[in-house]
Amino acid sequence: MFAYLLRRVIYAVPIMIGVALVCFLLVHIAPGDPLVSILPPDASAELQAQLRELYGFNRSLPEQFAMWLWRAMHGDLGVSIASNRAVAGEVFTAVGNTLRLAVVATFIGFVLGCLFGFVAGYFRGSWVDRLASVFSVLGVSVPHYWLGMVMVIVFSSQLMWLPATGAGPSGSDDWAWDWAHLQFLLLPALTMSVIPMGIIARTVRALVADILDQEFIVGLRAKGLTHLGVFRHMVKNAAPTALAVMGLQLGYLLGGSILIETVFSWPGTGFLLNSAIFQRDLPLLQGTILVLALFFVLLNLLVDVLQTLLDPRIARA
Amino acid sequence: MSTVLPISSAVAVEPLPAQRSRGYWVSVWLRLRRDPVAVGAAIVVLLLIALAVFGPWFAPADPYQSSMLKRLKPIGTEGLPLGSDELGRDMLSRLIVGARLSLFIGITPVLCAFVLGTIIGIVAGYAGGLTNTLIMRTIDVFYAFPSVLLAIALSGTLGAGVVNSLISLTIVFIPQIARVAESVTTQVRTRDYVEAARASGASPFTIVRVHVLGNVLGPIFVYATSLIAVSMILASGLSFLGLGVKPPEPEWGLMLNTLRTAIYVQPWVAALPGAMIFITSISFNILSDGLRSAMDNKG
Numbered sequence: 001m002f003a004y005l006l007r008r009v010i011y012a013v014p015i016m017i018g019v020a021l022v023c024f025l026l027v028h029i030a031p032g033d034p035l036v037s038i039l040p041p042d043a044s045a046e047l048q049a050q051l052r053e054l055y056g057f058n059r060s061l062p063e064q065f066a067m068w069l070w071r072a073m074h075g076d077l078g079v080s081i082a083s084n085r086a087v088a089g090e091v092f093t094a095v096g097n098t099l100r101l102a103v104v105a106t107f108i109g110f111v112l113g114c115l116f117g118f119v120a121g122y123f124r125g126s127w128v129d130r131l132a133s134v135f136s137v138l139g140v141s142v143p144h145y146w147l148g149m150v151m152v153i154v155f156s157s158q159l160m161w162l163p164a165t166g167a168g169p170s171g172s173d174d175w176a177w178d179w180a181h182l183q184f185l186l187l188p189a190l191t192m193s194v195i196p197m198g199i200i201a202r203t204v205r206a207l208v209a210d211i212l213d214q215e216f217i218v219g220l221r222a223k224g225l226t227h228l229g230v231f232r233h234m235v236k237n238a239a240p241t242a243l244a245v246m247g248l249q250l251g252y253l254l255g256g257s258i259l260i261e262t263v264f265s266w267p268g269t270g271f272l273l274n275s276a277i278f279q280r281d282l283p284l285l286q287g288t289i290l291v292l293a294l295f296f297v298l299l300n301l302l303v304d305v306l307q308t309l310l311d312p313r314i315a316r317a
Numbered sequence: 318m319s320t321v322l323p324i325s326s327a328v329a330v331e332p333l334p335a336q337r338s339r340g341y342w343v344s345v346w347l348r349l350r351r352d353p354v355a356v357g358a359a360i361v362v363l364l365l366i367a368l369a370v371f372g373p374w375f376a377p378a379d380p381y382q383s384s385m386l387k388r389l390k391p392i393g394t395e396g397l398p399l400g401s402d403e404l405g406r407d408m409l410s411r412l413i414v415g416a417r418l419s420l421f422i423g424i425t426p427v428l429c430a431f432v433l434g435t436i437i438g439i440v441a442g443y444a445g446g447l448t449n450t451l452i453m454r455t456i457d458v459f460y461a462f463p464s465v466l467l468a469i470a471l472s473g474t475l476g477a478g479v480v481n482s483l484i485s486l487t488i489v490f491i492p493q494i495a496r497v498a499e500s501v502t503t504q505v506r507t508r509d510y511v512e513a514a515r516a517s518g519a520s521p522f523t524i525v526r527v528h529v530l531g532n533v534l535g536p537i538f539v540y541a542t543s544l545i546a547v548s549m550i551l552a553s554g555l556s557f558l559g560l561g562v563k564p565p566e567p568e569w570g571l572m573l574n575t576l577r578t579a580i581y582v583q584p585w586v587a588a589l590p591g592a593m594i595f596i597t598s599i600s601f602n603i604l605s606d607g608l609r610s611a612m613d614n615k616g
Binding site: 296 | 454455457458459461462463464465466469470471473474475476546549550553554557558559560573577580581584585587588590591592594595598599602603606
């Protein structure tokens, strides 16, 4: 098992370098001279030459990549054009906010998805099953940015129960887990949770249906185990896969939160990306994407490692 | 009806007329036809495509004609059955005419990725060895990005516009389709009939055309139909962010964006374009599920 884990970790390294390369090349596929997009339009020729030297744009691409990667590995992601602050700092604040939203959304999605999936798989073919499968198709098909708007319309504009946008009564700087702050989190998190809910419900349903067909369940029942006892065995068998799917979903939500964050003006990475795109702030765009993509790779790795530890059958396969 | 059949020896046992076995796609179609939900979804998809093709002739009013007097009217206003948008344009007409652009930007990337991804996947799977490793590891890198993030990263750097958003989404979907094509090709490559074809002197091109494509296209086709649902949401999402279609063109994602400010004035009119995206994506998802089970059931 150790050898398998080691192989898996080593395999992640070239992927991470590849991801970094794609992020690096983003600035170079952008139309026009990369320097022009980094400089203010009224920059002097001197400043241009100076920055060209500083960023190494006068060197070959591989050299530039090595320099950029070296700096990035030391936590230097460059300086934002719009705010003139270090990209790394901006990104990490935003990642914190997005993570808070994504973790809560994944948790809601996981709990409800497991519930729906389990009930559907246990009562296969019944009306509960059909209802649950309708819900999961709805969950994966709904444009979540639109769902967010509908949530705002229903709960903010019509019922006036919850605030529509923002991350707290005074911004996101002093987050606390109390109702005053949580009410801002509720709508975006619920909207976001619909996607993992649908996918986890589908997975758990298939898992439960599969486990119920296996002989050991009959054996357990025959030896007189209670429903609860049988249930425990089912959970043990279904948990590794369900948890793995949950981990991946968390990663997708982190990377894909831009649309929901735009609807709810949530000050996370999506919001940062949005402003980076429209102010043509390429260092900020590049840094945010690099951090999110690396997060996703690491999360994938973590999920695989945890899954192997929970279910040793995987390493033997 | 009585179940006891008379045993008649008078009837001569006639050989059945030679019958051509039904084609694979015919049997898939026959199975799909028995699935009422999938048929319903297929009808909705056909209607939407009809709307995209003939929409401009159906639209009751000019979708570009704005009017300051008729801004943000509610659903059911006289002459404006689905209300009007923030510039007083007829919502019904804009939703109908918008089908063309919305479906175009949603379906085109999947079609392009279908062609390119299949080619890349088959080359990787058929060539094997170093070529396979190089192609598949490159694909792994793109796979390591969440698709929404990759789409936004690419179209954000390339700049706003329909062409750029089509390019970005095509790049997002190529790895996914190539992976399916590669795995099926690798399986098929070692089969005895491919070995036999090679032994009898068939060129690689013929083997790919006859044996590989025949096996690969089915699974990829099903996969691509489910990708259309994703693509519709993503493409309209890019327009919603202001990265795709530009105003004043009618496109559902962009309409949703420009109507966002109106959700406190005419909430249900503002939500209409999103409902169209939802209907489209759900129909493609159900159709894809139906196709998958109709094709799995090899009987």
